Amino acid sequence: MASAAKAEQLDFAKTPINSKLSAQQKVRLLTEMVRIRRFETESLRQYQAKKMGGFLHLYNGQESVAVGCVSLMGDDDHVITAYRDHGHALAVGMTMNECMAELFGKVTGCSKGKGGSMHFFAPDKNYWGGHGIVAGQTPLGLGLAYALKYKGVKGAAMCFMGDGAVNQGCFYESLNMAALFDIPVIYIIENNGYSMGTSLARSSSFKSCLAERAEGFNIAWGQCNGTDIYEVRANVQTAIERAHNESKPTVLEIATYRYYGHSVADAKHTGGYRQKEEIEHYKQNHDPIQVFKRRLIEEGTLTEEKYEQLDEAAKAEAAAAAQFADESPIPSEESITQDVYFEVDRQTEAGRTGKHFFND
Amino acid sequence: MPLIEYRDALNQAFAEEMERDPNVVLMGEEVAEYDGAYKVTRGLWQRFGSKRVMDTPISEAGFIGMGIGASMLGIRPVMELMFWSFAAVAWDQIINNAAQVRYMSGGLINCPIVIRGPANGGTNVGATHSHNHENFLANIPGLKVVCPATAYDAKGLMKSAIRDNDPVMFMENTLLYGEKGEVPEEEYLIPLGRADVKREGTDISLIAHGRAALTALKAAELLAAEHNINAEVVDLRSIRPLDEEAILESVRKTHRAVYIEENKPFCGVGAQIASMLQEKAFDDLDAPVLRISSMDAPAIYSPELEKKQLPRPLDIVEKVLSIC
Numbered sequence: 136m137a138s139a140a141k142a143e144q145l146d147f148a149k150t151p152i153n154s155k156l157s158a159q160q161k162v163r164l165l166t167e168m169v170r171i172r173r174f175e176t177e178s179l180r181q182y183q184a185k186k187m188g189g190f191l192h193l194y195n196g197q198e199s200v201a202v203g204c205v206s207l208m209g210d211d212d213h214v215i216t217a218y219r220d221h222g223h224a225l226a227v228g229m230t231m232n233e234c235m236a237e238l239f240g241k242v243t244g245c246s247k248g249k250g251g252s253m254h255f256f257a258p259d260k261n262y263w264g265g266h267g268i269v270a271g272q273t274p275l276g277l278g279l280a281y282a283l284k285y286k287g288v289k290g291a292a293m294c295f296m297g298d299g300a301v302n303q304g305c306f307y308e309s310l311n312m313a314a315l316f317d318i319p320v321i322y323i324i325e326n327n328g329y330s331m332g333t334s335l336a337r338s339s340s341f342k343s344c345l346a347e348r349a350e351g352f353n354i355a356w357g358q359c360n361g362t363d364i365y366e367v368r369a370n371v372q373t374a375i376e377r378a379h380n381e382s383k384p385t386v387l388e389i390a391t392y393r394y395y396g397h398s399v400a401d402a403k404h405t406g407g408y409r410q411k412e413e414i415e416h417y418k419q420n421h422d423p424i425q426v427f428k429r430r431l432i433e434e435g436t437l438t439e440e441k442y443e444q445l446d447e448a449a450k451a452e453a454a455a456a457a458q459f460a461d462e463s464p465i466p467s468e469e470s471i472t473q474d475v476y477f478e479v480d481r482q483t484e485a486g487r488t489g490k491h492f493f494n495d
Numbered sequence: 496m497p498l499i500e501y502r503d504a505l506n507q508a509f510a511e512e513m514e515r516d517p518n519v520v521l522m523g524e525e526v527a528e529y530d531g532a533y534k535v536t537r538g539l540w541q542r543f544g545s546k547r548v549m550d551t552p553i554s555e556a557g558f559i560g561m562g563i564g565a566s567m568l569g570i571r572p573v574m575e576l577m578f579w580s581f582a583a584v585a586w587d588q589i590i591n592n593a594a595q596v597r598y599m600s601g602g603l604i605n606c607p608i609v610i611r612g613p614a615n616g617g618t619n620v621g622a623t624h625s626h627n628h629e630n631f632l633a634n635i636p637g638l639k640v641v642c643p644a645t646a647y648d649a650k651g652l653m654k655s656a657i658r659d660n661d662p663v664m665f666m667e668n669t670l671l672y673g674e675k676g677e678v679p680e681e682e683y684l685i686p687l688g689r690a691d692v693k694r695e696g697t698d699i700s701l702i703a704h705g706r707a708a709l710t711a712l713k714a715a716e717l718l719a720a721e722h723n724i725n726a727e728v729v730d731l732r733s734i735r736p737l738d739e740e741a742i743l744e745s746v747r748k749t750h751r752a753v754y755i756e757e758n759k760p761f762c763g764v765g766a767q768i769a770s771m772l773q774e775k776a777f778d779d780l781d782a783p784v785l786r787i788s789s790m791d792a793p794a795i796y797s798p799e800l801e802k803k804q805l806p807r808p809l810d811i812v813e814k815v816l817s818i819c
């Protein structure tokens with residue numbers, strides 16, 4: 136078993152997209168995963184210290200998916216995801232400061248404190264959110280990709296979603312149109328085995344896997360394991376090439392796992408709908424950071440000391456972000472009614488005509 | 496001035512804006528090869544081709560969401576709902592995405608999309624096809640809502656809606672598509688948020704939106720001919736943004752007001768206006784502000800009865816006489 140798994144790992148390392156990685160790029164991939172984990176762990180600490188309100192959906196365990204996918208993005212590739220969005224945000228290059236400040240509801244947050252944990256955005260980095268309604272982002276991802284095609288740009292939109300999101304109708308409407316109109320969208324199902332407290336088996340009926348449902352739409356689909364970031368990259372690269380060269384959609388399901396509860400308010404996630412042993416099993420055998428770290432150390436790209444350094448740096452960066460967020464001011468009361476209408480914000484002729492707000 | 500149908504006025508607006516801006520696209524069920532279920536997009540597919548005028552499958556949530564996503568990247572989609580009633584299927588996309596994405600991104604994103612189609616009862620198609628959603632949608636900060644009553648207003652407002660950088664919910668009316676009105680040959684725009692006094696008067700303000708504004712005009716003629724009452728008719732045209740000043744100005748002159756709409760009464764547009772008037776024109780009012788809405792029950796099919804369910808000129812006359 137162990138050697139078979141190892142042989143498979145080696146295979147993905149040999150795919151062109153991975154074999155050409157420099158030592159520096161490999162360490163960068165690892166660093167990005169570690170940064171996400173440290174950010175999430177720090178945000179949990181801050182949540183427990185009552186520094187933020189609302190929900191907090193942590194990405195720990197799933198880091199290889201966001202980092203692997205985003206690492207393949209070119210200038211004209213775009214990303215949109217659901218509410219478990221911190222990992223994708225950091226992966227596209229948003230700073231820990233703006234993300235943590237958003238969690239704290241501060242004016243220095245990426246959305247000026249108006250979005251919160253589930254609604255991070257950075258259109259300048261081709262990152263279109265952060266969406267709180269399960270599968271609500273799936274038609275939007277289609278629209279982003281449609282816009283690229285309309286403009287004649289060679290790009291793709293990666294639309295991330297959970298295993299629970301596949302049961303929403305608008306996802307299938309989107310698949311149909313993606314195939315019908317040859318739209319370069321890539322639906323990436325991050326299958327972490329659960330939608331809140333409902334296991335995959337209790338939520339979805341399928342033959343071999345969820346992505347296979349794409350077969351009926353005549354859409355290329357695939358399934359892979361998220362433990363090895365090389366495997367993620369190899370599979371996503373195929374989808375990106377299909378989007379760029381053929382303007383065709385793909386549905387890719389990536390097996391992954393979350394270590395914390397659905398959100399921090401989920402006390403039943405150990406010993407309730409899943410057992411502690413299951414979580415431990417993943418941490419021991421499938422942790423994407425540990426697996427990749429071991430590989431890099433074995434091949435001599437990384438040392439234990441260097442890993443400690445990058446881990447410490449990520450921890451310090453997260454702690455500094457928490458301090459930044461803590462010291463940042465809250466948004467002004469006037470800002471409650473700003474950023475609602477473009478025309479009003481810009482005080483254009485349209486924005487100055489008629490009453491837009493009814494507070495008085 | 497040429498007399499043209501309301502539907503053709505809209506058609507001209509699309510064609511002109513598509514000529515002007517290559518990012519304007521039309522999408523919806525049957526809008527291209529079939530010329531539109533109500534022929535509003537007639538001839539545009541032949542003229543602009545499949546890239547600019549696109550038939551979609553019957554997937555309101557999917558294609559409205561697709562339009563919203565495309566608008567975030569700078570496309571300016573004009574999306575047809577065959578009936579605004581079907582927006583219920585796309586509610587999440589409109590309310591949670593189009594309306595909120597600018598706010599939740601702290602102003603980094605905007606959605607220059609127009610969602611349009613007929614929103615009216617009165618055609619004997621039963622309750623599922625006869626909804627008026629303007630009050631629901633105007634309730635959502637982030638959305639704009641427009642309800643033109645005439646061909647002239649439809650064209651001018653549609654051109655502004657397409658150029659607007661926020662999501663505009665554009666509500667037409669199947670009973671008006673064939674109505675002719677004067678539309679100038681030269682280009683014009685009507686800003687959102689400006690009401691139109693469609694009849695000047697001194698004794699009472701009949702304030703209305705959509706087809707109800709035309710009903711109010713008919714009532715005003717009856718009031719003048721039979722009751723010596725000179726009614727002013729204020730057509731809001733745009734619900735949000737709202738021309739509050741125009742309403743107040745009229746009521747300060749006439750001291751009486753009736754709101755007429757095809758919306759349902761509970762939390763309808765008229766309720767908002769009545770509340771505003773009692774607050775801001777209390778001392779100017781000589782009588783309570785009254786409202787006439789579509790009768791408060793689902794839209795009935797029975798053709799003879801459905802006529803009675805919507806405001807008719809005589810209903811307005813009767814209300815007016817109760818306070819004049």
Ligand SMILES: Cc1ncc(C[n+]2csc(CCOP(=O)(O)OP(=O)(O)O)c2C)c(N)n1
Nearest residue numbers: 219267268269297298299300327329330331
């Ligand atoms: C339309 C809608 N229904 C229900 C919810 C509540 N909800 C939030 S997340 C979630 C589970 C989704 O699970 P999955 O898609 O697997 O994503 P994961 O949380 O595992 O990342 C539910 C039911 C919601 N946000 N939106």
Ligand SMILES: [Mg+2]
Nearest residue numbers: 297298329330
């Ligand atoms: Mg899940």
